[in-house]
Amino acid sequence: MELQYGIIGPGAVGTTIAYELMRTFNSNQVHLFGKREGKVLYQQRDTKEEAVIETETLARFNDTLDVLFIAVKTHQLDRVIEQMEHVIEDDTVIILAQNGHGQIEKIDHPHVYQTVVYISGQKTDEGVVHFRDRILQLQEDEYTAELVEQLEDTRLEFQLQSHIETYIWYKLLVNLGINSVTAAGRQTASILKVPEIRNLCRNLLEEGQRIAEAAGIVLPETIVEDIMKIYAGYPDDMGTSMYYDIINGAPLEVDAIQGFIYRTGQSLELYTPYLETIYSILAASENGKINQK
Amino acid sequence: MELQYGIIGPGAVGTTIAYELMRTFNSNQVHLFGKREGKVLYQQRDTKEEAVIETETLARFNDTLDVLFIAVKTHQLDRVIEQMEHVIEDDTVIILAQNGHGQIEKIDHPHVYQTVVYISGQKTDEGVVHFRDRILQLQEDEYTAELVEQLEDTRLEFQLQSHIETYIWYKLLVNLGINSVTAAGRQTASILKVPEIRNLCRNLLEEGQRIAEAAGIVLPETIVEDIMKIYAGYPDDMGTSMYYDIINGAPLEVDAIQGFIYRTGQSLELYTPYLETIYSILAASENGKINQK
Numbered sequence: 001m002e003l004q005y006g007i008i009g010p011g012a013v014g015t016t017i018a019y020e021l022m023r024t025f026n027s028n029q030v031h032l033f034g035k036r037e038g039k040v041l042y043q044q045r046d047t048k049e050e051a052v053i054e055t056e057t058l059a060r061f062n063d064t065l066d067v068l069f070i071a072v073k074t075h076q077l078d079r080v081i082e083q084m085e086h087v088i089e090d091d092t093v094i095i096l097a098q099n100g101h102g103q104i105e106k107i108d109h110p111h112v113y114q115t116v117v118y119i120s121g122q123k124t125d126e127g128v129v130h131f132r133d134r135i136l137q138l139q140e141d142e143y144t145a146e147l148v149e150q151l152e153d154t155r156l157e158f159q160l161q162s163h164i165e166t167y168i169w170y171k172l173l174v175n176l177g178i179n180s181v182t183a184a185g186r187q188t189a190s191i192l193k194v195p196e197i198r199n200l201c202r203n204l205l206e207e208g209q210r211i212a213e214a215a216g217i218v219l220p221e222t223i224v225e226d227i228m229k230i231y232a233g234y235p236d237d238m239g240t241s242m243y244y245d246i247i248n249g250a251p252l253e254v255d256a257i258q259g260f261i262y263r264t265g266q267s268l269e270l271y272t273p274y275l276e277t278i279y280s281i282l283a284a285s286e287n288g289k290i291n292q293k
Numbered sequence: 294m295e296l297q298y299g300i301i302g303p304g305a306v307g308t309t310i311a312y313e314l315m316r317t318f319n320s321n322q323v324h325l326f327g328k329r330e331g332k333v334l335y336q337q338r339d340t341k342e343e344a345v346i347e348t349e350t351l352a353r354f355n356d357t358l359d360v361l362f363i364a365v366k367t368h369q370l371d372r373v374i375e376q377m378e379h380v381i382e383d384d385t386v387i388i389l390a391q392n393g394h395g396q397i398e399k400i401d402h403p404h405v406y407q408t409v410v411y412i413s414g415q416k417t418d419e420g421v422v423h424f425r426d427r428i429l430q431l432q433e434d435e436y437t438a439e440l441v442e443q444l445e446d447t448r449l450e451f452q453l454q455s456h457i458e459t460y461i462w463y464k465l466l467v468n469l470g471i472n473s474v475t476a477a478g479r480q481t482a483s484i485l486k487v488p489e490i491r492n493l494c495r496n497l498l499e500e501g502q503r504i505a506e507a508a509g510i511v512l513p514e515t516i517v518e519d520i521m522k523i524y525a526g527y528p529d530d531m532g533t534s535m536y537y538d539i540i541n542g543a544p545l546e547v548d549a550i551q552g553f554i555y556r557t558g559q560s561l562e563l564y565t566p567y568l569e570t571i572y573s574i575l576a577a578s579e580n581g582k583i584n585q586k
């Protein structure tokens with residue numbers, strides 16, 4: 001029997017995974033699920049490839065899946081969990097391809113993996129544009145090793161890690177600085193020209209580093225400087241996902257990124273005032289929307 | 294000879310002062326100066342009074358003033374100082390009716406006073422609406438005592454204080470909490486419903502209190518609780534001046550409020566991370582405008 005692959009969430013990450021699987025497998029093996037049936041125009045800048053990918057709904061799907069990627073925004077996860085029960089079996093491998101951390105506990109299933117995704121793209125009015133990278137970092141074990149073998153003919157670059165927590169926290173910290181200042185300041189990466197903002201990034205990263213260390217995560221000692229160098233390489237007009245979300249009035253993934261780091265620090269009784277201030281300001285943005293309604 | 298009164302800045306504060314002086318004195322004694330000649334429609338909610346007040350320009354004014362109120366936004370002060378030289382004499386009394394602190398040093402004149410203004414109103418498209426209060430707190434000395442005597446028939450409520458610094462810092466702290474969270478969070482006072490935001494206000498006020506104390510300012514010991522109670526009484530839809538400025542893309546008075554407090558703390562080697570974060574985010578808003586141009 002042919003394996004069945006499902007991807008929930010037709011955004012940049014989900015559509016890229018679906019497209020790459022569809023290139024290798026039969027079209028009836030790969031299912032991209034959205035809120036409704038429709039089409040996504042998918043374009044890749046690096047390869048110039050274009051495709052129209054159909055979306056299905058979970059409600060009308062009557063099969064079960066061998067592998068399920070969940071690529072919805074973090075605040076949509078609870079709703080998706082309610083809707084996906086009938087497509088899951090005990091040996092389904094579930095891969096959370098989301099930002100942040102702390103969501104994996106929400107899914108009561110023996111084979112759930114948090115992956116750290118490096119797929120750069122953007123949702124547009126018509127569909128999805130993929131910019132670069134197709135990297136997924138996963139915890140190494142017998143299930144993920146088998147998955148990588150199944151998918152070795154695709155262009156998805158799986159990196160199996162013996163300690164995925166390290167990689168999850170590394171990306172959390174990358175997001176912590178730049179997402180916070182671009183969203184709270186409502187500016188693209190050009191905000192890094194302001195010396196006070198670079199200092200704020202560094203202070204946020206140092207607090208994040210202290211929290212990670214206290215939580216037993218082994219990160220490079222030079223992580224703050226390493227990430228500051230990554231930021232320095234960003235083009236001025238680069239927006240982060242959280243920047244685009246706040247500008248567009250969309251829900252922010254603050255609970256899974258800044259919120260997760262902040263709560264981890266609080267549970268370890270750490271004093272992290274820079275993070276606390278940023279978290280408070282960003283968490284309040286949902287209140288603004290409630291009051292507009 | 295009749296005394297000459299001038300007011301620079303036809304906003305809510307300046308127009309209210311001008312209107313109240315015009316009720317008591319001859320119209321050729323009171324001059325409201327704006328960027329150009331024009332008219333301001335002035336309305337008082339409490340008294341239902343309405344008036345049309347003419348604005349003059351400093352450039353075309355050939356007399357000198359006995360009393361000058363400066364009621365422009367803090368970032369406009371440098372330009373006003375350049376333009377006002379010819380209307381000032383050695384015994385002119387100059388009253389800075391602005392938010393914040395630290396601007397008085399910019400004016401090289403023997404009789405310059407920072408006043409703490411409690412005049413609530415709003416600039417609208419057509420003019421100015423006055424809501425309530427006409428209170429001006431001033432340092433007590435022979436010049437201000439004479440001024441109060443001159444103006445005793447007006448409805449302006451002058452309060453002469455033996456230590457004006459205390460009152461300046463009190464209002465700085467009132468502004469510090471509410472202006473910061475409404476501007477950084479881009480919401481009216483309804484943002485105070487968010488528990489994290491109330492905590493942030495408290496942390497900002499505690500840092501402000503520490504800075505004031507270290508600077509030798511005597512404030513009530515209960516000031517943090519006192520101000521939190523004031524905030525609790527604000528109606529949900531109340532916006533601060535800094536909130537309206539950031540929403541309208543206007544320059545913020547962050548340098549004279551959060552910036553002044555922060556720099557005072559830095560000069561005293563105090564660690565004030567909540568204030569530092571808020572100051573950094575708000576100070577960066579000018580960068581956003583530069584990059585939009």
